[in-house]
Amino acid sequence: MAKENAPVQICTWPQDAPFAYSMTYDEGTVDALANALPVHQEFGFPGHVDVVVGQLGKQRSAYGSSLNDYMQMSVEELKFLMARGWGVGNHSWSHYVYPTQPGLDLWREVVWSKYRLEDMLDRPVRIFTIPNDKYNYEPVIDLVKQHYLACAYIDGAPNREDFDLYKIGNFMVASGKISDAYDWKDELLTDNLALDFLVGSWLYETSHLVMWNVPQSRKCITPEDLTRRFEKLRDISDARLWAAKPDDVIDYVLLRRALSVNVIEAGPQKVQFEIAGQWPTGVINSQLSFRISGLEVSEEPQADFVSVAPRGGRLRSNIYSVARDGADWILSADAVPGAVIQVSQ
Numbered sequence: 001m002a003k004e005n006a007p008v009q010i011c012t013w014p015q016d017a018p019f020a021y022s023m024t025y026d027e028g029t030v031d032a033l034a035n036a037l038p039v040h041q042e043f044g045f046p047g048h049v050d051v052v053v054g055q056l057g058k059q060r061s062a063y064g065s066s067l068n069d070y071m072q073m074s075v076e077e078l079k080f081l082m083a084r085g086w087g088v089g090n091h092s093w094s095h096y097v098y099p100t101q102p103g104l105d106l107w108r109e110v111v112w113s114k115y116r117l118e119d120m121l122d123r124p125v126r127i128f129t130i131p132n133d134k135y136n137y138e139p140v141i142d143l144v145k146q147h148y149l150a151c152a153y154i155d156g157a158p159n160r161e162d163f164d165l166y167k168i169g170n171f172m173v174a175s176g177k178i179s180d181a182y183d184w185k186d187e188l189l190t191d192n193l194a195l196d197f198l199v200g201s202w203l204y205e206t207s208h209l210v211m212w213n214v215p216q217s218r219k220c221i222t223p224e225d226l227t228r229r230f231e232k233l234r235d236i237s238d239a240r241l242w243a244a245k246p247d248d249v250i251d252y253v254l255l256r257r258a259l260s261v262n263v264i265e266a267g268p269q270k271v272q273f274e275i276a277g278q279w280p281t282g283v284i285n286s287q288l289s290f291r292i293s294g295l296e297v298s299e300e301p302q303a304d305f306v307s308v309a310p311r312g313g314r315l316r317s318n319i320y321s322v323a324r325d326g327a328d329w330i331l332s333a334d335a336v337p338g339a340v341i342q343v344s345q
Helices: 030-043 075-082 104-122 142-149 222-235 246-258
Strands: 009-012 020-027 046-051 087-090 128-130 152-155 168-172 202-207 259-266 269-279 289-294 302-309 320-323 328-334 342-345
Touching: 009 259, 020 030, 020 246, 030 046, 046 075, 046 342, 075 087, 075 104, 087 104, 087 342, 104 142, 142 152, 142 222, 202 246, 222 259, 246 259, 246 289, 259 320, 302 320, 302 328, 328 342
Parallel strands: 020 046, 020 202, 046 087, 087 128, 128 152, 152 168, 168 202
Antiparallel strands: 009 289, 259 269, 269 342, 289 328, 302 342, 320 328
């Protein structure tokens, strides 16, 4: 990343948003499709579901679960959500319980389930979400690191600079009292949310059932409370938060950590810089935002790729936007390692 006060810096989040936000739903039951989707569409927030792969399109029947018998989404219903910008992650084959579940096969739970889900969705599945509780993390994390880009944990939100992508801090969003058993901060309760606490971070959240009469208020949420939370997040950020599905946030973090900026020329009429570093394996979305300082132009400057280094295949090289932010400009473009970008009058 560029040095502080340099004329070009990689933004922490797209458009230099004050914080990133993702809302996810464990189990992938049909009520999220019926009751959460309309709320997300109202606010323009994409969502994400973590599914129990062995029970898609069936009534939930997980070992020792308190949320059995609810209907889980089918593959076609998941594709319906994905077509509307949602993401899908793997929540294991059976929602396993280590070590007591009879016939437990961790390879099937973590690895085989991923590739089975990818075949059904015809889409990469890059995130694993730990089911049940913390005791299910250590037995599988080595497998997860071999086959996924990231892993969602049980607590620890919000995620700040240098957080572990294989232990993403999570917060349980619910209509009732949050559990005292986890590291969930009171500052994350809807009424307590404040920009100062979230600035620079990624707030990753999870709920379960979304229903008007939730069966377990400590882990499920009503559409009304979900709406109230989205309103609060929008209000404290002046609608500048980056609401994104976790896959997109993970891509941005991997790019931001792997790449840097070498400034070639910096003057009041022209800034030219090279994107340095190596492309992170597994990344799909290549867009980064850059803050450009010191340009003394009265109108929107012209931004172009001056050169794009060959990289064994055709890489995207698009300029998406150039927008004023105070005395600076925010440029959003594909982050192609070796490319040179020029911004000028």
